Amino acid sequence: MDVVALEKTEVYQGRYSVEGTLGAGGMGVIYLAKDVKLGRKVAIKQLRSDLKGDSAEARFHREAQLLARLNHSNIVRLYDVLEDGTRTALVMELVEGVTLREWMREHAASLGEKLDLLMQICKGLGKAHSLGIIHRDLKPENILVTNDGIAKITDFGIAKALDCDQQLTREDHIAGSVQAMSPEQVQGAPVDARSDLFSLGSIAFELLCDKKPFERGDLCALAFAQQITSKPHIPPQQAWPEIPKTLAALLDHLLSKRPEQRPDSVQQVYEALELVGKHGITADTQKYSETVTQLLVKPRKKGRRIAAHLAIISSILGVGIFWAWQTFMQLPPQYIAILPVQLSGEISAQGEKNVKPLFTAMVRQALTNATAQLKSSALVSHTPSTTITIEEQIQKLNSRGITDALLAQLNCIELRCNIELQRINVNNQQIVKQISFPVLSDSGQTQQAQHTITNNTAALFPEDYRKKPTTEMKMDAVDYNHYLKLLSKLSQNDNLQEDDLDFLEELIAKYPRNTNTYRTYAEVAASIYNATNNSKVLTSTLGILSSAEGSGTDEVALLEAKLRIKSYGADRQGFESILSKLQSKGYPSAYILAEFARFQYLQGNYSDGLAYAKQAANLRPTPHNTYLVAINQLATANYDSARSTLQKLNKQWPEYWPAFSALGAIELELGNITLAEQAITTIPKNIRTWRTKSNLGTVFFLQGKYSQALGVYQEVLQNSPNNIAITFHMAEVYLMQGNKAKANEYFNQVIVLTNENSSLNNWQHRALALAYLGNTASSVALAMKLLREVPEHTYTKYTAVQVYALAGEWQSANYYLEQLLSQGMSPEWFNLPAFQLICAQPQTSQAVLNTMCR
Template sequence: MDIADPEVTQHKAAPNTRIGSDRYRIRSTLGAGGMGVVYLADDLKLHRQVAIKKLKDDAASQNARDRIQQEARLLAQLNHPNIVALHDVLEDNGSVALVMEYIEGTTLRAWMRERSPSLQQKLSLLMQICLGLSEAHSLGIIHRDLKSDNILIAENTKGEPVAKITDFGIAKSQQLDEKTLTAENQLAGTITAMSPEQILGKPLDARSDLFSLGTIAYELLTGSRPFGKNDIGALAMANRVTNDPHTPPETAWPDIPEPLAILLDKLLSKDTKQRPQSASDVYEVLAYLIEQTLTSNSFDLSKTATLLITRPKKNQWIKLGTAIAIVALCYAGYWAINREQQPIFVATLPIKMQAADNLPEKEKEHALSFISESSNSAILNLKHTYLIRNSTESSSEIVIPTNTTDIIQPEAICDLTKCEITFSRINSKNNSIIATTKASMLSAKLYDSNSSIQLAINELFNDRHLSATPNISSDEFKRYFEISESINSGKINSENLQLLESLIYQNPDFPNGYLLFIRTAEQLFNRSNDESIHKKIEALLTHLNTSTIQKNRRLQIEAQAHIALGNGEKAEKIISTLRELGYSQPEMYTLAAKMELSKGNNSKANDYIDMAIELFPTRRNYYLKSYINYSIGNHHEAKKNIEKFLELSPDHKSGLGLLAAIDLQTGNLNNSIKSLLKISDEDRSAPNKVNLGFAYMLQKKYMHAMKQFESALALQPENLGTKINLADSLKALGMLNKANQTYESIKNSDNTSQNWKTQLFKAVAESNLGQTREATRRLHSIRKEAENDYLYRYNAAIVYLASGDTNMAEIYIEALLNEDKISPVLLRYPGFESICQSSSLNKAQIELICN
């Protein structure tokens, strides 16, 4: 797959080589791409220069030969002044070469860099491209790789630029068999030139080329690319094209005439139905606009447009055939109008926001931008509805065009965690309110927030304007949003899980519900180790197969489920499939980060979460970034990220728990305990209970510690690490019989998870029972696998101190302290008492541990 916009590579000439029964003589090499080389040659028979496109010797695979033969078949059908002509096809020992018209010029991309063309010249070139496309489309041929590098610019005898479409190597004929060209679901083409439906592997028609034409027109007219620079990688760019709105033309070129801005918006619509339906239609719009630029300096067409729109011909499609019709349709951005489908023109006013005093300015700007883009996108997706963007932030300066029929006024009340948004639809003629709806935006869950805004905008309009029926009703979504808000605030409980389960079974095509269910179930399982929760996830996967959720989204849900179930290999295969399909949703990177974290590949996890944050900087991703930093021992970065997270969500239970764990690891015991006590005992997870107990142990509050460990074991009765902690607290309290019984139960445990951690805890139990030889042997058996983990080093030091081997114990302790994995304060735990007489530790460390 061609994923870049490379410049043509120059090569040394290969002069005097003859091919094609000596008819053609190679003069030089014009350039080369991934598979082919293009030569400048002389046609000795007709005395003209030609371009010969030939496969490279090392690229002459069957697929490559099929592509060049496909190009030959398609070019043979095309005879148009704006398409590079095919003169001859040369075949020799399975090698294929195309003899084509030689264009003495450059690519459109290079031409744009080298020239300063007038608007008329730009529009003229776009018209010529439309004419070439119309010819191809009339023969059922879709180019599929239309981009500036595949448009050659020559000059006619008058010195005027002429556009020629070239490189039909991956073009598709709707009449020809395509099986030799690309396999099913395999992408071919350039990401920056592809339509969203092409990236997603959906069926294509001529309107896919019109999207690509839109990207060309956007860059030619504004000097920028509609989805930003192509320096973020193919997956990230594919995500932008398929999911993000393009940069408004007015942003790239503030003085762009509004009809051109509307045309670009329509060409770049995600929905093919919202685009022009043919290249001929686009041509006629451009033809009228170029006429206007030659006769007038004004593009104020709103009065003419309004006049026509309000007086349509009865029961007759108004075609783009007359100048006045073109004005209206160009301004409206739609291509056919009748009395039954009267369009409405919607202007949006600047958002009125009431922001909490403690809401940072950056958060406020982010909220304003998100609400504006989401509501604009929702309006653009409506049928027979045209968006008139506001170009000012001041409501006193905004000018409402005369053809506006409706005005949308958004109002938002925002605090640190969410915005409550009210959308009012206002009749522009009498300023009366037609309808009002509400939406919610959760700062940590933008995907849900976007859905909420889209449903709210839909509620303002009747069914005639809705592009598609939402996969969940507005009332059901509000119910979902309430559950989501509750869970997002840290209320991870079985009641919310049941509510989600019920909602999903009633709305099987609602992907948000599945994802939230799995995330909630995963956290509940981590607290309780209840296998019935895994059964619910497995049942949900079965139910997912009955849905009609789009393939990429379904695969994402499956990957999330398998990560929650601990099926790392299955999740990895699914994520690999998503990558092959060009799916680059930030959620995929988040999933990959969680998958690598579960496998212990912390460095890879960190790389993936950075990619996710670059695309989608949500609080959830920042939380995961903090957790990964904590896991790899980068406590400073971890604390910085989680404190920033908690500034915005101060009562978030998982956030408080993570901050407490970081403070515990770095020896800030009081801060750790303070954070954990902010979480009610009912809401405190098993790991949080263990950390609270551990902090109490370091403060020698053994009774408090024992109660926390017992409470944690009630949630996770088979957790050997927690059993060790409980036994240690019993021993510290002098309850030796109970302590030894607990150590014995750990040693004799038939825990099904026979990983190195299980063996480590058994070794600690044996050392406490006085069985030091058995304990050290067990340590040796897992040392190679585990010795770089701080948990192993910490507990191994305890085992060696119990056996009297202070030298080995001090080696592990020094490694822990020198690598800054833990604070010396953590060596106040029972079992480390003898190090207070150690000479290997420095005075400051001894002071922290022993005083």
């Protein structure tokens, strides 16, 4: 195959200049080239000339598709795909270094260096597995090690496309890769991510023990493959007599013949390696060895009853995220609140008029950054009151389960401020530690001041809690000033817009390693979503956060941001994966439990949500955790308990506004319209979310004030034009006004908006829209699905009554209507036409007639 093929057409002319050949593999030839446009060296991979054909081309295209999805520092990156009609080429990152096979031959590496490489491979492999991609040809030749010691996995997709029989009949291919195959892959059985773990075990065995786990000798490929499937691997202790028990146990589990006996995920392997790296090979106590082994060993099944009990235990512990081995490593959790910054004197900065709020925002950002430098610590959201003293605020924090408060006091004279930082024990209101130092307010010095404040704040905490200090990530002065203005806007929740996200995206492109910009992006996105219900904001945010992986940004901060965004969606597996990673980093359990409770609530798993919320509230009796208890009680129509919980919450935290919104929802369902309106309107207008406004619209709707209800809904739609719930409520209003054409217009909009959105609430709105548009078969099927998924949810029953009534299934409609009435739902809710149809049917029970049809 000649290299001229790359330069035959105008598409390639002038962009990639081929300079030589780097090597050849099983399917491709790799060339060294220069990207003339960007001035960088690249590797260009073309299909071998002797492998022409649709099958080979399809495999090559598959590799391109897979690499395009894999953006990670431990995976070789794909830059471009070149096609000239007859030939395809992949333009890839040029890795300056050697293969892991060559690295093992050339380096007398320490155990620490070897563990570090294996952990890097785990990170790259974990990224692939998280996207459902299995490598299937993981071997030392397919791992590159840069001159700086960075491991990068390559050759994704090719082995995935080959079946085992073809591999075993090609001696040249087997000789290079059968060593890496798992027993199930050799046998042609279905494989999953655990197949890659076997291959990883083979690599780890050779890297750590300087010996391959299976001796090939003079065996032919087929005989060697038979050995992998039926013969045990060489005991690690035989290859390396001094191997720590922990590493031997890890290798034994990875090289197990049966997939179910291997670790569940590459994340578990990473954490076991990390534990060995932290404690060293000398920490070979029985407890330590049992800890790593516990991470890898699965309980033996003893029948369905025991399996069911284990599943229940796993669920109670948060789907396996609270592993026993972590408890002896974890520091006591810290829950930290930031008190309002105290600034006295006159402050100025060159070229800036309104410097005080910007400098205050900078100091608050610096304190926030400091909490990210601490282990086993979580920052607690705290909205300070302007009407009470600092001492009174600290007293209130104590009742919220907060352990530490951070206070910054500044005394300024023009461009110079003396800052005093205090860490306060909230339980006894005593200053634990304090430090003073000068900072400059001049715009050219502000970023340096922020970095200094961050590191000094982290130093207020015990050394055991401190991570390595972060390096300063400077922005251009203009960008930083704009960023501070956005932080000030965010702290006041001041009408954040998608333009603010556009600005942050520009900052991220300019400063990809600045953790602050990612964290702020997630906060702004969550605020916009809560105000508008625009789910596209969440999708774009996850993309932005994923792009930061491997960029050198703080991993825990990114995980926190991802968790917050994921909690609004329906990706349970992704959400639990992030929870697991945070827990492995020693993140406080109460925070984990609360996030899991909120996620369960959003997925309609209210009994689980209530259980987790109660555990979180017991550990930390914060208003948020107490609120989570209440909304899960409300969702299962336990009105008395929910009301009691919310009333206690309002008494203790009178400015926790979500509680008033939930209380309004309870009174609405019970028909106490006046009380509902009082609870909702207690919330200041400027901080009412779209959900709160929606409930206010429902108040007017139930009062028969349809024009006022319409006005509220239209106001919400101005800021959130694709809001499914509000679009549906608009249709209901027009239905009650007798404008069927307009109602159908909005019902059709609901159908369009819910085509690709599978959340619980959207199923309910879609089912009702289908029913009112006359598509009874589809609406009944969806209602039945809802009843299977969340049978106790009030709105599920409310949806089912209308769907069955419009379908003419009167007995089913009557059955669920009786349930709604018996749990206390007010007759005011049943004025829609679908409910009125029930009153005229002979199947309607006397209880329904007496309550609703008088």
